[in-house]
Amino acid sequence: MNGTLRFVTALFALLLLAAPNLSAQGEPAGGDEVTPSEIRARYEAIAGDFESRMKAFQDAFAELKTDEERRQHYEENYPDAGAIALPLLALAKEHPQVVGFEAVEWAMDNRVGGPARKAALELLAEHFLSDPRIADMLWNFAYDIDANTGSLLRAVMKTSDDEKTLGIAHYAFAKHLQGQVSFAGYYTDAEETEKTQMAEYFGEETIASLTDLDSAAVERECESLFAKIVESYGEIPSMRGSDTLGDIAGRDLFELRNLSVGKQAPEIEGEDLFGSTFKLSDYRGKVIFLDFWGDW
């Protein structure tokens, strides 16, 4: 017994001695022996560099006198968040548990597009689907129409067990679907040159998936998503003032059920600009152009 134990201890000590040697002789070990604080320091260096560039940009901007100078300064010197996000996300990919979430958040806050956005979504999908910290980030996806956004939200809805995350994911997914339908309509009606521009911006893949949409089916899906939000996630706060998710999804549900083409217009009753009361139904028998407007 004693002999064996001594042998094991000796072997262990030998390994400890040998290990640094081995890694020193071999390939650099992908940053394995870097400490979390070193990783954080690297992260801060990259993000901090962006911040100081942004500050320099803003300071110079404040000094400029004419719109033309400002426009030129903006075009030439506005710091490119996408270029910063790529190394940030590459570092995050190597060390997702240390700086992964921060990097994704950074990319979202700075509204990066293209390959950086794709990398951020991949990181999110791979490591953070069930992380409750992603809840508020999901609002960003409500008005994105690309197919990657849809798959990510579906995955969150399947994976997360956090109520707030689930509620926001359902809402963002429904709005994403509605955005796809209205974009598809807009795309179909567009001129050829506009179509080419849209395809360049959103990518052929997204355009193809959009033009195949069955809008009636999407509408039914949205209706059941909004109804589910009202029923199951109604109390969760929304991003809009004191409104809950139930309030905003309820209005979307009302719009789908009562304000679609083919529905009887709901009554409107109230005071005009000068204080006398009138109703929409007073004008029955006439064709009405109803304009929600503001002089701004």
Added chain:
Amino acid sequence: MYPHERSLVKRFADVPFEILGVNSDPDRESIRRIVKEKNLTWRSWWNGPEGPGTPGGIAEQWNVSGWPTTYVIDHKGVIRFKNVRGEQLDQAIERLLAEMGVEVPPPVEEEGHDAR
């Protein structure tokens, strides 16, 4: 938008057609002045901005999140078009008037531009 709306008022003056607005400007006094200055002869409910101290409500019930949001409603009160603009708006109105058996007046020249 105002010049187009004024041209609709002129073109469809003698047929069963009406523009109705829901105005979300915060200051009722100044919007009263603006409709007079800019000759906006059609009637608007004053919705005001959302929040305390204004009637609010209409734009919220109609789930309006961008301005202008527009609807074309037929003589039976059925919503028939949403957010159609320019020529398509004229065509929508023409179609609904024709459904009523009304003779559709020819287009009129749109006057010069002003804000909005």
